[in-house]
Amino acid sequence: MKILDHGFVRIVEAWGGGDHQFTPEALAKAKKDYEAGIIEAARQSTQGSFRGWEKDAHLLNYLYTNKHATPFEFAGMVLEIKCPMFVVREWQRHRTQSYNEMSARYAPLPNENYMPTVERLMMGNDKNKQAGTIKGSEPLTDKQAHVFQDTLQAQYDRFEHNYQAALQAGVPKELARCGMPVGRYTQMRASANLRNWLAFLTLRQAPEAQWEIRQYANAVADIVQEVFPQTHKLYLENK
Numbered sequence: 460m461k462i463l464d465h466g467f468v469r470i471v472e473a474w475g476g477g478d479h480q481f482t483p484e485a486l487a488k489a490k491k492d493y494e495a496g497i498i499e500a501a502r503q504s505t506q507g508s509f510r511g512w513e514k515d516a517h518l519l520n521y522l523y524t525n526k527h528a529t530p531f532e533f534a535g536m537v538l539e540i541k542c543p544m545f546v547v548r549e550w551q552r553h554r555t556q557s558y559n560e561m562s563a564r565y566a567p568l569p570n571e572n573y574m575p576t577v578e579r580l581m582m583g584n585d586k587n588k589q590a591g592t593i594k595g596s597e598p599l600t601d602k603q604a605h606v607f608q609d610t611l612q613a614q615y616d617r618f619e620h621n622y623q624a625a626l627q628a629g630v631p632k633e634l635a636r637c638g639m640p641v642g643r644y645t646q647m648r649a650s651a652n653l654r655n656w657l658a659f660l661t662l663r664q665a666p667e668a669q670w671e672i673r674q675y676a677n678a679v680a681d682i683v684q685e686v687f688p689q690t691h692k693l694y695l696e697n698k
């Protein structure tokens with residue numbers, strides 16, 4: 460799923476099938492069920508098992524609405540994400556996810572940088588304090604937005620020029636990156652259980668979250684909806 464100008468989110472793997480995924484009926488199905496394991500985890504208390512969604516949709520609903528949250532830790536997924544470094548910095552505040560990221564210590568980062576559109580730059584919305592402009596600033600004009608874009612592009616170009624020159628001159632990669640702009644794209648894998656993906660969505664799909672990470676959170680929500688449809692429905696209904 461393409462996001463911003465050079466980014467993406469894609470699913471690497473999901474889990475949550477429980478024992479049920481190895482029954483002959485489940486193995487015969489083209490589409491996997493990644494939510495049966497949630498029911499199995501809940502039934503561990505009575506040594507029961509999954510009984511099919513006709514019978515167990517009600518239990519899933521009961522668990523969700525009554526905040527019996529731990530069974531939702533028995534499903535989850537790994538995503539691969541390409542996003543600007545400032546988005547990674549916000550994302551990795553979610554400590555219950557596990558991460559591995561591309562390292563500019565080991566390989567120079569490709570020259571791909573985020574350029575906000577003029578439309579995006581004009582979103583300075585005073586109602587959202589975090590997205591607002593500084594006190595006393597003029598309303599941003601179309602012309603000034605273009606000036607900002609040109610200046611930013613020049614900064615990106617200058618950094619890239621200095622970066623390549625430093626690498627060629629023998630400066631270690633881990634130090635040549637010192638002036639790297641936070642708009643530069645990087646890539647990471649993030650792994651979390653379903654409970655924590657939903658917590659991530661609650662915080663990062665909210666209007667207070669920065670617009671850029673919200674675009675990623677919306678893409679994550681689409682994946683959650685595809686892979687864990689019943690839980691995603693409960694998430695929306697109980698938001």
Ligand SMILES: Cc1cc2nc3c(=O)[nH]c(=O)nc-3n(C[C@H](O)[C@H](O)[C@H](O)COP(=O)(O)OP(=O)(O)OC[C@H]3O[C@@H](n4cnc5c(N)ncnc54)[C@H](O)[C@@H]3O)c2cc1C
Pocket residue numbers: 552553554555556655658662663667668669
């Ligand atoms: C709109 C918005 C604005 C933000 N602004 C800022 C900002 O200005 N500055 C800033 O530094 N951060 C900011 N953050 C980041 C925010 O403070 C959280 O770090 C981030 O949202 C992750 O939330 P979390 O701690 O609930 O998630 P996780 O780290 O995934 O934790 C999930 C849950 O696990 C539990 N938990 C995890 N670790 C601990 C722990 N050490 N102790 C106790 N319980 C724990 C908590 O119940 C927590 O809710 C902002 C976030 C948002 C959404």
